[in-house]
Amino acid sequence: MVIEQRIMNLDEAWKTVSRDKDFEEEKAQLVIITASKKLLQNRKLLQDIIHHYPNAAIVSTSTAGEIAQARVKENSLVLTALSFEHTELKTSILKVGDHKNSEDLGSTLARELNSENLKHILIFSDGQFVNGTTLVDGITKAVDPEVIISGGLAGDGIDFNETWVGLNKDLAPGNVVGIGFYSDRLKVHTSARGGWQEFAQCRVITKAEGNTVYEIDGQNALGLYKRYLGPKAKQLPGSALLFPLSMKSGDDPALVRTILSINEKDQSLNFAGMMPEGATVKLMRTRLEDLIDAAEEATDIIQEQQKDHDFVFIVSCVGRKLVLEHRTDEEITMVADTLAGTPVIAGYYSYGEISTEMERKSCELYNQTLTLTSYKEI
Structure with a gap:
């Protein structure tokens, strides 16, 4: 070569x-x-x-x-x-x-x-x-x-x-x-x-279609995510890159999933990959090192x-x-x-x-x- x-x-x-x-x-x-x-x-x-x-x-x-x-x-x-x-x-x-x-x-x-x-x-x-x-x-x-x-x-x-x-x-x-x-x-x-670590409690995706999540634990997905982010929610969707989710479906290994866009109208989160109903999710964070x-x-x-x-x-x-x-x-x-x-x-x-x-x-x-x-x- x-x-x-x-x-x-x-x-x-x-x-x-x-x-x-x-x-x-x-x-x-x-x-x-x-x-x-x-x-x-x-x-x-x-x-x-x-x-x-x-x-x-x-x-x-x-x-x-x-x-x-x-x-x-x-x-x-x-x-x-x-x-x-x-x-x-x-x-x-x-x-x-x-x-x-x-x-x-x-x-x-x-x-x-x-x-x-x-x-x-x-x-x-x-x-x-x-x-x-x-x-x-x-x-x-x-x-x-x-x-x-x-x-x-x-x-x-x-x-x-x-x-x-x-x-x-x-x-x-x-x-x-x-x-x-x-x-x-x-x-x-x-x-x-990756180098990311889970934190916060484990939650369940209760309504989703493809790579769009509408509800987590029966709550509007976007509203719940904003509450976690606090002041950083004002910088969405960009600030979502700092707090991805780990997603585990069945017996498969957990995968990191990033939010690509948000929909204020239906309070949904759009991810880069599949987010199936019933999967568990946790917030993630990391350090530079x-x-x-x-x-x-x-x-x-x-x-x-x-x-x-x-x-x-x-x-x-x-x-x-x-x-x-x-x-x-x-x-x-x-x-x-x-x-x-x-x-x-x-x-x-x-x-x-x-x-x-x-x-x-x-x-x-x-x-x-x-x-x-x-x-x-x-």
């Missing part, structure tokens, strides 16, 4: 961060672009990138912050171009409006990518119109359990307005892109860690699975970024410092993280989590 990474900041020229000596633009198979929405919407810039890498699939996502090597960027475009020696790629783009629900979309996407020697699917999804839980369910049901799935939902800073995802020139809200990796010589490993420690733990897990890496892709949650504030770089620096060797690192801050738990071969949508995907050709 040979890689080139370049960065463009707003109103500035391109800067090359790294370039392997054998890299050739014409041989690049995949270009991953993580960018602020403003830069991503520059059609001339996109056309120039397509022209520069004529044979590559150009996959783009808007973000809540971009990651390049050991740094977190704002209002930038990070471009990572990859050329594989022993791996074939296939891409698929689907539109939310063309499918009856997110599970159907995920199932269709997986069927389009599912063929012999499929090792890994990397997902970039719209972050506003997609139910991430059922999207993942649709994908996992349609492929072999050994296929490793990871990726994330797009971001839009802290505006929570429109998120953009694209494949080549098809760049717009409501898109979901999947990249299939086909190889018997590509090693892919994933990990995910716990988030950074979780980043180290996620990296240690990757290191146990694979000693060296060509490329590591990070998807971390916008909520972590809001908590860490000026220390956000520290969780990415922790990853870079803990990884063996000098792999190229890219990624972004998202509205939801997708990762496969390697031991259980179980893929989930996460919130408030740092996820890593490591790639190594042998």
